[in-house]
Amino acid sequence: MPELTPEQINALLSIVLPPTAARAGWEFDVTELLEAKQVLRIHKPIHFRWTSPRRRNGTHYVAITPGFQLVHKITLNQNGHITDANATLWHEIAHAYQAERWAESTGRSIRHFYQEAYKPARGAHGASYQDNAYEIHARKMADANKHVMLLKERKQ
Numbered sequence: 001m002p003e004l005t006p007e008q009i010n011a012l013l014s015i016v017l018p019p020t021a022a023r024a025g026w027e028f029d030v031t032e033l034l035e036a037k038q039v040l041r042i043h044k045p046i047h048f049r050w051t052s053p054r055r056r057n058g059t060h061y062v063a064i065t066p067g068f069q070l071v072h073k074i075t076l077n078q079n080g081h082i083t084d085a086n087a088t089l090w091h092e093i094a095h096a097y098q099a100e101r102w103a104e105s106t107g108r109s110i111r112h113f114y115q116e117a118y119k120p121a122r123g124a125h126g127a128s129y130q131d132n133a134y135e136i137h138a139r140k141m142a143d144a145n146k147h148v149m150l151l152k153e154r155k156q
């Protein structure tokens with residue numbers, strides 16, 4: 001069995017991908033994904049999985065693994081067109097970025113991001129999800145970055 005380099009081990013710990021390519025014919029571009037993660041200084045691992053078809057196009061949340069490790073969990077709709085899926089992916093990565101920057105500036109754990117930062121940022125009483133300052137920021141970040149493809153067409 002070949003030895004893994006430290007870089008390869010870090011890469012393995014850094015992202016966990018779904019076991020299959022997307023039904024729509026694309027897959028994650030691991031190199032681009034790791035690069036984006038590094039540039040954005042997202043230090044915690046990101047675990048990706050497919051959403052169930054009836055749910056939203058993507059979600060981000062923070063979870064604790066059975067080994068008590070904090071990880072980002074991002075779900076993505078595997079049935080979407082690659083261009084749309086890539087924009088959604090950038091949006092969810094923006095939430096991972098927000099959680100880590102918030103944790104850095106407050107000294108709190110990223111696991112408290114949604115309760116302590118995201119929920120109070122929803123704006124005036126009755127304001128919609130769309131008005132949340134973190135959603136506005138995530139949409140801007142996705143728009144600014146979606147030309148960078150983190151997904152690629154699957155080779156036949």
Ligand SMILES: [Zn+2]
Pocket residue numbers: 091095134135138
């Ligand atoms: Zn969002």
